[in-house]
Amino acid sequence: MKFIHAADLHLDSPFLGLTGLPSSLLATVRQSTFTAATKVFDQALAQQVDFVLLAGDLFDRAEQSVAAQAYLFQQFDRLDQAQIPVIVSFGNHDYLADQHQTVAYPKNVTVLGSQVTTKTLTLADGETVAISGFSYPQRWVASDPLPDFPVHAATDWHIGMLHGAVATGSDDHYAPFTVDELLSKRYDYWALGHIHHRQTLNQQPPILYAGNTQGRAINETGAKGAYLVTSDHGHLQPQFFSTATIEWATATLDAANLTTLTALGTRLTDWLASQPAAQPTLTALTVTHLQLDATDLTSLRQGEWLNLYLRTHARQLKAAHRYLVSVTPQVQPQALTAPQLDQQYWDQGAAAVFTPANLQATFGKLAQEPALADWFTQATQDATLRPQAEQVLAELMGKEDPDVS
Structure with a gap:
């Protein structure tokens, strides 16, 4: 048996800000x-796989373009011509309630419904495969779906499809589960989606996030792709293959002893020549130990200097296969103190402001955009947002006239 496990295609991603x-x-x-x-899909045809699993978020947005729908139909039709079944589950970005599909998929495509269902396939060699899963009925699925999954069927193989996240115990919005629950079903493979970095939660049986097929932002660095899974002596062996044509990367440039933007440009050009990428790579650069005056620092932070550099060094950037999406100076954090105020009351005020409810209220309608909602609900965001806010406030306070009461 041979199949492909892919997830999070995110067709129609807008790639804003570039x-x-x-x-x-x-x-x-x-x-x-x-x-x-x-x-x-090319790999599926080249490998003559028995079926393809697409574990959620095929589309980036609920409002699917005609181009994206037509594209997916055409690709499914290619597989239909080769008699390759496709099993689809929709996730939190393309949940069933917002499916405005104007064309019916080819007959080889099975779309899993909002309740856990099982599709059984009989392969060319006579082996039988049960595939269990579901599609999101709305953007968030807060309850654990595992009780609805059956135990291993009376088939040669049983595979689970799940677009979700490991339970954390609070604010679980994406079909929360535990690895022990997955193992208790005694399946031969779990094809997971939703997490955009490929991860192995268990070796045998494999419980895997395939990651997304193309990175869409700077927090989605590294190789992206899918898994080709092959049976071998009663086990399923996954092999990753890359699909992305554009990569994202972060890098650091040491600007020690540099005091002007002209000097920074020279060092950056030397860095590009010494650090070429293997393929087009959108790079976010952090500059350390830089000592600029206030005017130059503002130009750098606001992107004015970067826009000029991109225009005047297009040849060097192209030769290095690197394209800078940001150049950020790393500034020594300033201690946040409250002039003429008791520090205790200042700290109490900060504790009252940085609450989940206040942050959610401030984020407001932005949470209606799935990609922003995903970012905001990450557990690391609170620890990231507060220091950034405090740093900006400290810098603003530092600019105030100390004689003003």
Whole structure:
């Protein structure tokens, strides 16, 4: 038996905020989710797999474009011509309630419904495979879905499909589960989706996040792709294959002893020559130990200097396959103190402001955008947002006239 496990294609991702890129590269970036998905389907045909599993978030947004729907139909039709079944579950970005599908998928496609169901396939060699899973009925699924999954069926193989996240005990919005629950079903493989970095939660039987097929932002660095899974002596062995044509990366540039933007540009150009990427890579650069005056620092922070550098060093950037999406100076954190106020009351005020309820109220309607909602609900965000807010406030306080009471 041989099959492909992919997830999180996120077709139609808008890739906002990249207007500084060369127009040809920007077009490539905006097409990249489609290009990556095509590599998944090409691999399915080349390997003559028995079936393809797509574990949620095929589309990036509920409002699916005609182009994205037509593309997916065409790819499914390619597999139909090769008699390759496709099992689809929809996730939190493309949940069933917002499916406005204007075309029926080809007959080889099975879309799992809002309740856990099992699709049984009989392969060309006579082996039988049960595939259990469900699609999100709405954006959030807060309850544990595992009780609804059956135990291993009377088939040669049983595979689970689940678009979800390991339970944390609080604010679980994405079909929370535990690894022990998955193992208790005695399945031969769990095809997971939702987490965009590929992860192995268990070796045998494999419990895997395939990750997304194309990185869409700077927090989605590294190789992206899917798994080709093959049976071997009663076990299923996954092999990762890459699909992304654009990568994202973070890097650090030491700017010790530099005091001007001109000097920074020279060192950055040398760095590009010494650190070429293997393929087009959108890079967020952090500059350390930089000593600029206030005017130059403002120009750097506001992106004015970067826009100029991108235009005047296009040849060097292209040669290095690196395209800078940000250049951020790392500034020594300033201690946050309250002039003419008791520090105890200042700390109490901060504790009262940085509460989950206040943060949620401030975030407001932005949470209606799935990608932003995913980012905001990450457990690390509170620990990230508070220091950043305190740093900005400290800098603003530092600019105030100390004689003003």
